[in-house]
Amino acid sequence: MTQQVGAKGALDGIRVVEMGQLIAGPFCGQLLGDMGAEVVKLEPPESGDQMRHWGQGEKPSWWRVIARNKYSVAADLRSAEGQQLARDLIAEADILIENFRPGTLEKWNLAPADLMAANPGLIVVRVSGYGQTGPYSGRAGFGGIGEAMGGWRGIVGYPDRPPARMGVSIGDTLAATYGCMGALAALHHRSRTGKGQIVDSALYEAVLQVMESTISDYSASGTKRRRTGSTLPAIAPSNVYPCRDGEYLIGANQDGVFARLAAAMGRPELTSDPRYATHRARGERQEELDALIGEWTRTLTIAELEAQMIAASVPAGRVYDAEDMMADPHFAAREALITVPDAEFGEVTMQGVFPKLSETPGQVRRPAPLTVGQDSDEIRRRWLDEGRGETGNAA
Known part of the structure; x- marks a missing residue:
């Protein structure tokens, strides 16, 4: 199950700045990184992303999955210095990911319109609870809220009990996946026109997209899908x-x-x-x-x-369950699970890169950054060309 070093991935050469926190933005960055993009994650200098501390068990390991293939750069986006660093990095990037409440980037002097004026090919993936427009756009929104509004929560569980939830943050990961899909489509458009664009991915709309015929059934016949426990209505056995x-x-x-x-x-x-x-x-x-x-x-x-x-x-x-998956020979044969070296745990087994591409397979090229800002100097040097005179490489 150990990850093998192979091709660089279909997105080799694509640079991504990730400014998201928690799940939705970072999972989008994980997907792009798995496919070969170089992902620079901007983290608050003191606390870092809260995902560093999320997960179950005595030593949570979720960070190891969602931050794999990423570089950590410390940046206080509430300060003028941090905002300038972000602008400098974004000017060199192909994709920017953010999942703050709409209006936050503008408040931090990082309005997408200004960033795209400086970098016309920039693609900005904006993940939020309700989208960038509409009467609810300014509301705070987490994945669970999107699952409820999008219809998911209302049909999960048993009819004689309150709505249940799936045991994972499906609203966040769906919105992140659609954000990634939008970014890939925008890259194709840019390859023909040279122009970037904004990808607007709302949590509730991402959930809505996978709700099958719930809307059309109601529209056509007034039928509302209800909670049915472990079965689907009229699908048996x-x-x-x-x-x-x-x-x-x-x-x-x-x-x-x-x-x-x-x-x-x-x-x-x-x-x-x-x-x-x-x-x-x-x-x-x-x-x-x-x-x-x-x-x-x-x-x-x-x-x-x-x-x-x-x-x-x-x-x-x-x-x-997880134990069954780790013991199953089919998971092993397809590298559905991989083992990644880790400075603290020794190694961590996690889900592998997916989907699988025959010519440009993705891979985990580097483990999650252990400390906040550990890659700041390297990224400044490689992306912003700082220190060139000190290394004797100045023109």
Whole structure:
């Protein structure tokens, strides 16, 4: 699982200044860095990014993932000196990422219009709760708020309980991913025109994009999607089922797949039973069908059920946790997990670079910066050409 040194990545030569904090901006920077961009993260000189202290366990390690492939430069953006350093670096950059409340950059004398006047090819990725325009744009917004407004929270959980949340900050990472997508599209446009542009990624709109047909269903028929626990309405069978030693997920709602599941259960007659013979019929009897399948799966261990599902070509799988992932040979074979050297931990295993490109694969080229501002001198020298006279390289 150790990360191998290989190609530099598709974005080799692209320079990124990341001014975001916490998750949304920094995850966008992580994605660009994984694909080969050189990412310079501006951090408050004393405290640094709060992500340095986030995560679970006695020694949180989230920073090691979200700050990989990045250089740390200390800059107090509330001071004139820090603002000037930011302007100088941004003048040499291809992409700027920020996820402050709209108006903050302008307050710090770093208005995108001014930055782009000095650097016409600059692409500015702006991630915020509600976007840069509209009546809510000035409100503070975190990922959870975007998940609620975008519709996600309202359909997660069980109908007799309050809305639940996913165990990760999906609103933040979705907005970051769409911000990255926008930056890549803007780079293509710049390659043809030489002009940069602003990428406006709102947390609630990023969530809205993955809400499938919730809006169109309501528009067309007045149907509102509700919380349904571990199932999707009218999609059956597709659920987590009990085994003698745990739970196992089976998805067999398509007609042909259901037929294979029924045969594996020793109940081929289910496919001709009008109660279960069609997709619609199975959806109407979802609870009844799940109970029937559960009676069968309870008689098997997870290993026994998995062997039968593989043999029958029924989409199914174990419900993994981190320990399961680290022990799985498929994760290892595809380098879905990699091990990165770390000055404090020795090494840290984390998710690998994704997606996988055949000609210009991304990689983790350097671990997360251990201390705030540890790369300030190097970046000033390489990006701003400071100290050239001292090294004897002046023209």
